[in-house]
Amino acid sequence: MNAFSAIFKSLANGVRATNKKYARPQIEMTLFVRICLLTLRLYLFSLVGLMIYKFVITLRH
Amino acid sequence: MDQASNLTPRAQMSLTAGLFYQFRKSIKALKMFAVIAGPGIIVMVADNDAGGITTYTATGAKYGNHLLWFLILLGPVAYYVQEMTVRLGAVTKRGHAEAIFEAFGSFWGWFSLLDLVLTDWLTMITEFIGMTAAMSIFGVPAWVTVLGCWLVMGSMIMSGSYWTWEKLALVFCVGNLIYIPAAFLVQPSVGDIFRNALIPHFPPGGFTNELFFLLMANIGTTIAPWMLFFQQSSVVDKGLQEKDIKFGKWDTAIGSFLTVIVATFLIIVCAKLLPGQPIDSAAEAAIRIMPTNKYVGTIIAIGLFDAGLLGAICISLASSWAFGEVFGWAHSLNHKIKEAPWFYAYYFFDLVLAGMVVLIPHAPLVLITLFVQVIATTLLPAALVFLILLLNDKKTMGKYRNTAWKNIANVTIVLVIIVLSTMYGITTLFPNLLQ
Numbered sequence: 001m002n003a004f005s006a007i008f009k010s011l012a013n014g015v016r017a018t019n020k021k022y023a024r025p026q027i028e029m030t031l032f033v034r035i036c037l038l039t040l041r042l043y044l045f046s047l048v049g050l051m052i053y054k055f056v057i058t059l060r061h
Numbered sequence: 062m063d064q065a066s067n068l069t070p071r072a073q074m075s076l077t078a079g080l081f082y083q084f085r086k087s088i089k090a091l092k093m094f095a096v097i098a099g100p101g102i103i104v105m106v107a108d109n110d111a112g113g114i115t116t117y118t119a120t121g122a123k124y125g126n127h128l129l130w131f132l133i134l135l136g137p138v139a140y141y142v143q144e145m146t147v148r149l150g151a152v153t154k155r156g157h158a159e160a161i162f163e164a165f166g167s168f169w170g171w172f173s174l175l176d177l178v179l180t181d182w183l184t185m186i187t188e189f190i191g192m193t194a195a196m197s198i199f200g201v202p203a204w205v206t207v208l209g210c211w212l213v214m215g216s217m218i219m220s221g222s223y224w225t226w227e228k229l230a231l232v233f234c235v236g237n238l239i240y241i242p243a244a245f246l247v248q249p250s251v252g253d254i255f256r257n258a259l260i261p262h263f264p265p266g267g268f269t270n271e272l273f274f275l276l277m278a279n280i281g282t283t284i285a286p287w288m289l290f291f292q293q294s295s296v297v298d299k300g301l302q303e304k305d306i307k308f309g310k311w312d313t314a315i316g317s318f319l320t321v322i323v324a325t326f327l328i329i330v331c332a333k334l335l336p337g338q339p340i341d342s343a344a345e346a347a348i349r350i351m352p353t354n355k356y357v358g359t360i361i362a363i364g365l366f367d368a369g370l371l372g373a374i375c376i377s378l379a380s381s382w383a384f385g386e387v388f389g390w391a392h393s394l395n396h397k398i399k400e401a402p403w404f405y406a407y408y409f410f411d412l413v414l415a416g417m418v419v420l421i422p423h424a425p426l427v428l429i430t431l432f433v434q435v436i437a438t439t440l441l442p443a444a445l446v447f448l449i450l451l452l453n454d455k456k457t458m459g460k461y462r463n464t465a466w467k468n469i470a471n472v473t474i475v476l477v478i479i480v481l482s483t484m485y486g487i488t489t490l491f492p493n494l495l496q
Contacts, residue, residue, distance in 0.1 A: 018162070018170075022162040025165050025166040027451070027457070037165070037169075
């Protein structure tokens, strides 16, 4: 049990350290990059929306 | 000849010396290439994994040789995409996961990493499905196959040397070429093959929904998210430098040629022996061919097993490398287990978990196979867009960034892949959409 909690603690610390290390994007945020990232977000939201819709109609049937 | 004999002895000597210099230079370049080659060939041949082999058998059986031209077109497409990872890895000395974290921040980094882990794990399951199905044709129980694969894959990485691992992986790549002799065994019509390979056209029946789905499946199997992560990490682990990029590109080009050759020969075999038959898996194709041509049926089964094993070897490493890069763990195959415990622990965890799913009675394996296609649709566009953006970042890439022409080619390819792979994912979710 202690071994598991040690592993999870170590992973959580790793996640925190990673978030801190990569808090600021290093790429030059040009207008093109911003548009690409925004489009990507919209694309992913639409796709996840479709997946959730599919999941819900499958459950209903 | 006359011109050479007219030369003075001194000029003849300088000509001989020049030729000898060119010969030595070529030999040196070949030796250099032999040292650097590996990541490109392995990733491209591993691209013909168990899922890929199934797609090619279904394509050949359903449409004969009519789609060979399309397969040939996919070779350069795969090359252009993967070549970018060689440059990015050699210049930044970072794997794809780490490069995304650093350039785009932790949100996109975590999204890519977790999506990669899920996609890879599900794809690993499909590799085990392929391997167990192939070996079951020879009467080998699934648990024996899974155990054997664990042992082979485990022992391959425990050598503590990237070079040893790479050489062993290349042996499995040679195994993937088994479909070439199979095509010669079935004695296909050479004229028919060349006609279908060189002249783009649609099969008899025209452009149908079924054809569209199969075309999308072929694209989906040619460019997979794990390939981007694998090749970049592999280039970094091998220690390629900027000066090695030229050879890295050749390595990738040869790999893309081999992947197309394997796919083409398999399609030729299935076109000849299973004309017009609906095929759901490569194992089914092998079973159907066995009664009429035992050797070719056996070759298809062996090739399927080899493809699954090679795919599993590369995919599990892609995830382990990505985790190691992001968490800052030691993550090189040059490290012993004691030196990189987390890297190897994750590798074995992934391997064992994927193998065990196949052994669960009544596990929803068909659902998992379909789910892989949908999940890959969420990661592939993101990974490709990040790749293009990174390759255009002057600060990161310097003189190795994409030129205008490369951008035109790469952006066009990436957009087409994104549109078609998205449609593939959506039609997998809603199969009646195109009817």
